[in-house]
Amino acid sequence: MGDQTNLEIPDQLSRAATLAKDAAPALANAQIEYLSDIIRLKTYTGEEGPAVERTLEEMRSGGFDDVRSASAGDALGTVGSGAYHLLYDAHLDHNEIADEAEWPYPPLEPTVANGKLFGLGASDCKAGVASIVYGARLAAQLDLTAGCTITVQGATLEEDAEGFSMRHLMESDDFPRPDAVLLAEATDLTLRRGHRGRCEVRVKVRGKSAHASTPELGDNAILKMRPILDALEAMTPGLPTNEALGSGTQVVTMIEGPRTPNSVPSWCEATIDRRLTPGETPESVTAEINSVVGSLGGVAVVPNQKVTSWTGLDLSGPAFFPGWLLDADDPLIEAGRLTCAALWGHAPPVDIWKFSTNGTYSAGEADIPTLGFGPMEEQYVHTALDQVDLAKLLKAVMFYAVLPTAYTLVRSG
Ligand SMILES: [Zn+2]
Structure with missing residues (x-):
């Protein structure tokens, strides 16, 4: 200007x-x-x-x-x-x-x-x-x-x-x-x-645990997460864009599962940092991600962020910042x-x-x-x-x- x-x-x-x-x-x-x-x-x-x-x-x-x-x-x-x-x-x-x-x-x-x-x-x-x-x-x-x-x-x-x-x-x-x-x-x-705004999204996929010596009896959630990560990464070029603010982005920042080295993992959860353009809502973001990961067994949610003021008030709310x-x-x-x-x-x-x-x-x-x-x-x-x-x-x-x-x-x- x-x-x-x-x-x-x-x-x-x-x-x-x-x-x-x-x-x-x-x-x-x-x-x-x-x-x-x-x-x-x-x-x-x-x-x-x-x-x-x-x-x-x-x-x-x-x-x-x-x-x-x-x-x-x-x-x-x-x-x-x-x-x-x-x-x-x-x-x-x-x-x-x-x-x-x-x-x-x-x-x-x-x-x-x-x-x-x-x-x-x-x-x-x-x-x-x-x-x-x-x-x-x-x-x-x-x-x-x-x-x-x-x-x-x-x-x-x-x-x-x-x-x-x-x-x-x-x-x-x-x-x-x-x-x-x-x-x-x-x-x-x-x-x-x-x-741009930002939000946190968690994508979870469930499997079935089994003893690691008999993996054929389980359903490995970490392996199920693999195509989900690829699908999440492939979404980036299509994210909403704004002329002045630029494009939204998303990146996987953390991945977690059970701390059980001798078991087939029964769940796996990826955390995503998503950057937003004006008008996006928690509902629109999770719907967009679920439409990509749902058929692969993944479920996306915006988690609640725990926040307590120094005066002792609980101000917790969705980790969503438009x-x-x-x-x-x-x-x-x-x-x-x-x-x-x-x-x-x-x-x-x-x-x-x-x-x-x-x-x-x-x-x-x-x-x-x-x-x-x-x-x-x-x-x-x-x-x-x-x-x-x-x-x-x-x-x-x-x-x-x-x-x-x-x-x-x-x-x-
Ligand atoms: Zn500041």
């Missing part, structure tokens, strides 16, 4: 951008201190409690309204009181450390070097949380909430089960449906409007592009993510217009070079402070 288009910037938006650019630097030290504090807290999925508490404290001291924890344990705070409801979302859990020896700085000791802040979860997604907390705070401080009420969500459970905590918030917590969701995941200050794509001409994209153009003189590219996000729920399930913008860079996500550029972090604060003005202008025509 055009990235250098000259957009007409309304006066009100230019003024908002000037105010935000002038005022943001004064918040930089406090923001870095808060971000460093949450990086010091190891918050694997389901263990986000301490970072949620720290975030609630930051919202309270930052003048947010209605600061509270969702029942599934997300940190929530609100600014503004306009008719349009914007949800700013980023998650507080992070990927696990694979090999600490690879890290240039200790992962839990935030370190500033060459204008970058290094630390575990900085790029995914704690710098995103710091961007939306401080962006909303700046909007309130400068009276730039315009026609919007902005809820900031420091989300939980995203790494293992993206979208699950947001689903619980919207479907079980009596949370008012937002008009738009902004995801502060890594985009390097450009815009993202979707990504793909999504926001229309290129959606007003939310126009608001995002106008915000960047007002701040920095040009609108950034609008692309898609390779990885999956909480948009699987907001856009993929709930059909709420959803857009991504964050200061972090995808290349550092889930790596030992986990970091955020501090100049970009401050720009994201400006973006989130000015977006409500642009959104209000676009929506009210």
Whole structure:
């Protein structure tokens, strides 16, 4: 999409951008201190409690309204009181450390070097949380909430089960449906409007056990799985495809059977990672696979994923995370592009993510217009070079402070 288009910037938006650019630097030290504090807290999925508490404290001291924890344990705070409801979302859990020896700085000791802040979860997604907390705070401080009420969500459970905590918030917590969701995941200050979805599928085939010394009395399930694996592999070129997101893929990632070396195996189960285009459902995926493996004795199901929040709630649900794509001409994209153009003189590219996000729920399930913008860079996500550029972090604060003005202008025509 055009990235250098000259957009007409309304006066009100230019003024908002000037105010935000002038005022943001004064918040930089406090923001870095808060971000460093949450990086010091190891918050694997389901263990986000301490970072949620720290975030609630930051919202309270930052003048947010209605600061509270969702029942599934997300940190929530609100600014503004306009008719349009914007949800700013980023998650507080992070990927696990694979090999600490690879890290240039200790992962839990935030370190500033060459204008970058290094630390575990900085790029995914704690710098995103710091961007939306401080962006909303700046909007309130400068009276730039315009026609919007902005809820900031420091989300939980995203790494293992993206979208699950947001689903619980919207479907079980009596949370008012937002008009738009902004995801502060890594985009390097450009815009993202979707990504492929993903799901897990298990294909099981049954045989008949027998002593391994008399295999002719049994029916070997591992051997029955062999043509099923070939059939699954042969499906890939025919999977649904999307012009912007590309084709679906599927790959066998695990295979299991009974741990009985002296018996003919009575069952065999293959696990498949499937990548999805928008519109696919658990039913459509299993029907498609069953139509191929059914005649070979295989049965496909989408398994249930066990998920427990740090507050002790069982959020388990199907391991299915829909793909999504926001229309290129959606007003939310126009608001995002106008915000960047007002701040920095040009609108950034609008692309898609390779990885999956909480948009699987907001856009993929709930059909709420959803857009991504964050200061972090995808290349550092889930790596030992986990970091955020501090100049970009401050720009994201400006973006989130000015977006409500642009959104209000676009929506009210
Ligand atoms: Zn993330």
